[in-house]
Amino acid sequence: MSVSIVQYFGSQLGKCGYCTGTNCSKSNGMHAYRLDCQDYQDLIDRGWRRCGNYCYKLKNKETCCPCYTIKCDALEFKLTKSNKRILRRMNRFLRDGKRDPVEQAARAGNDDDVTEGANAPASEPQPQMPDKSPAVINVEQAMSLAQAQKSKAKPAGAAQVLLAQSPSLGSNKSATAISNKPRKKAKQMRLERRQAKLGDTKEPPSQKAATQEKSLTDFLSEPGESNKHQLKIVLVASSDTQRTCADAVLALYRKYQVVIHNDNPARLTLASMQRFLIKSALKNEKPDDGPEMGYGSFHQQYWLDDKLIAVGVIDILPGSVSSVYFFYDPDYSFLSLGTYGSLREIDFVQTIAATTPALKYYYMGFYIHSCPKMRYKGKLSASYLLCPETYVWILLTDVIRSKLDANKYQRLNDDAAARDVNEFLVEHLDEVMLLLDAKTCMKYKNYVQITGTDSDRVEIIEYSELVGKVCAHRMLYVNMA
Template identity: 40%
Template sequence: MFHSIVEYYADSQDRCGYCKSPNTNFSHGMWAHSMTVSDYQDLIDRGWRRCGKYCYKPTMDVTCCPMYTIRCRALEFKATKSQKKVLKRFNKYLVGQGTNEKSESTGDGNRKMSTCSSEADMAEGVEQFLESTNVPQNINISNIVKADEDEAFADAKEQSKDEPNVAIESASKPVSNPLDKSKPKEINKGEGYDPAKAPSKKAKQLRLERKMEKLKEKGIDINSLSNKNKNKDKEVEDFINELPDDVKQKLEIKLVRTAPPSPEWEATMKETCEVYAKYQTIIHNDKPEKCTPTKFQGFLVQSPLLEEHSESAPPCGYGSFHQQYWLDGKLIAVGVIDILPKCVSSVYFFYDPAYTHLTLGTYGALREIAFTRQLQSVSPALKYYYMGYYIHSCKKMRYKGNFYPSDLACPETYKWFPLKDCIPKLEVTPYSRLDPDIDSVDDKYPKDDDINYVPVLAKGVVMPYKTYKRKSKKSNFEELLLQYSQLVGVVCAKRMIIVSQ
């Protein structure tokens, strides 16, 4: 049985990638040597995210730009008019219409799901963190001894630096594609999308509805009439599947497992690194030395998530993947995702800047939502699309509200609430308790005795904290362990193995 093994490092204070303040971004962090998908699912539901193998949770009540975990209800998702335009125009591109079209870069087109450039900044900060703390890169669970409560420290053999061996499997999913470069609808005063407002209806649609009502009054069966507004009820999948067989350009989306590295990933690693370097240097103006293959691997390839296959899992299994977008055999975009028991979690999205006119950011998000729904058809519990963090105080990050309906997690009770109901509170103050029930509490908050049963790894031996406490002279570890248990929740605290410091 696989286990999560983590090292907790408490508070950190860094530069904010959103408001650019030099030292106002506060968070808690831990290095994950390995992590089960169930533990990570529970962690992201409590506000954690990962950057490579580093997991972090913003200190919401003090950080400058509070980051709320956002999820889209994929099964209920309805594409907006502008999102449908993206799909339609990409279809036109594939069939050979408008192939030379160019458009201005838009907020949607530059979408970096789960992040803005701050995620890349986080990766650089993680590198400095590892150098300063000397975190050992690998711990092999197979060489760890499980101690009984009454056992003292055992002399454990030196641990191997190899990670747990797990089976390698990859999956691929070819598909046809649509996308576009149209200008988004202008928004008043640059304040971004407001989910609280109902979408306006065009006069043509209102006239059509009035006609339908009159026909119903006359006893005419309107279901037998042709739908004159076919585009209104189209799903993302309808646009994907409507392409003819004889397209001018073929789009194929391949799902490749990156942790552990699959043969498919290793065969395409060079092309992927090249697209990433182009994206970061041109779109984010990063210096080339920040976009090396080594930095890319640490940021978007290495993952603590353990590959898992079970009866409830989709055929590809759970874990970390890249979705590669191949246009006529050329790699043009990559979506970095984690497939978890309840969701597809978007980590990052990057593309070849030569295809900016295709609004690939929005297109990739729509395809990931469609992919979530496809997985849900075989894994019923997997029905959400996690978009990382929603940052209302950063106007350019409000675009995630365009993927409707979506929910935010309350930073105090970790219960979910519709984004449209949260907007009024966030307009008043950047940090807000989103749960309106004043009596509601975090039901995974540890009780006084729970800390005694947190598994601790010391000198190659795993034991409950109450055993460790009798044998150790580290007086400050209990305070650290209590904070860790409160942040990860009692369920994860009792399942995950924390390394003694």
């Protein structure tokens, strides 16, 4: 496991991207120099979210628009009628080039969320960044210091734990085309193997039932090579800047931000896109029990023939695929690309889960009930909201929606006695790891003994409570003057 290194910024106040209010969005923030993928999985399971190297957690009790982390169980996902219409519309367009304008569908009243799915952003707006600049540190040296500190704490004879090296994806390996070929479900494959072993030659139920409801994979497998248009989705590591920062990507990003979000074109530079969507503290990790592409930050590029029409920015983590952002060509809004991209990402999770069962969730960022145009995320079936106090997952139902209608902040967990099992208490403070300078790394208890001061105690406790006991003891807290 690699070492996560973070610098805590404390409370942040800024403009809200949802209600557009000024100085009403309240959060806590930190800069991540490096994040172990499991650490980030644990952080988003406590309400954190990243934007480039900046990580933030909304103060839901105080902020203007409470944000609840939302995830979908991809293996329990069920298509709605609206989802099916969007998938059929895309398949018709690929097959014969026929356009089915969103405006016509909406006027006809036969697509209840097509305009919302097409025009709403797939992820939350870019958060307000703090004025404070992160300290300049040598990341590799800090990692070595942290590992040496951990090794000292081991009893004699204990096996040494080596830092996980982050393999870089070469130009030939960093891009993987996602095939449209039909895939058998893991359950079906197990059934077929069992039948073969027993000498049963009967067709599996999924093939016998001609009237069986089509799955998401069935819809996505329909287009063939003889179609008028070919859609190819290519998976690219964020670190492969030759692809992720290509002219076509920047042009698409600028067009989307100007047309959909009315951004100032002068501010949409390559550097701003890199800071927002390319840079990531997550390093690619390839454990033996992980997915083929490994864990880390990636882009899914949607190529229609030879034209880039959409990009999905995602993090692949030990328990989930987390959607960071999705942008597309507004000229193709008639294809409801926002919703279509979400369906594609759910299918991607289902594919990974077939070989990596622990990775079965699709994280959509934040669900903001107080902002009507952001409620579309809650339309995916088998969606869960994270309780902001106990950090357990609560199924999003009409009962929960009614509670949020009544009061925009809710605990969500009805069990009054339930507590955060990863709660950080003051007695855990001694084991928090600090990076003091380029040559010094130590636990908080040693820091107090050596320096004779605990002036940073309040801030370190606040940080530790927000990230939880596990991450507070595992990550490296930058405490440089």
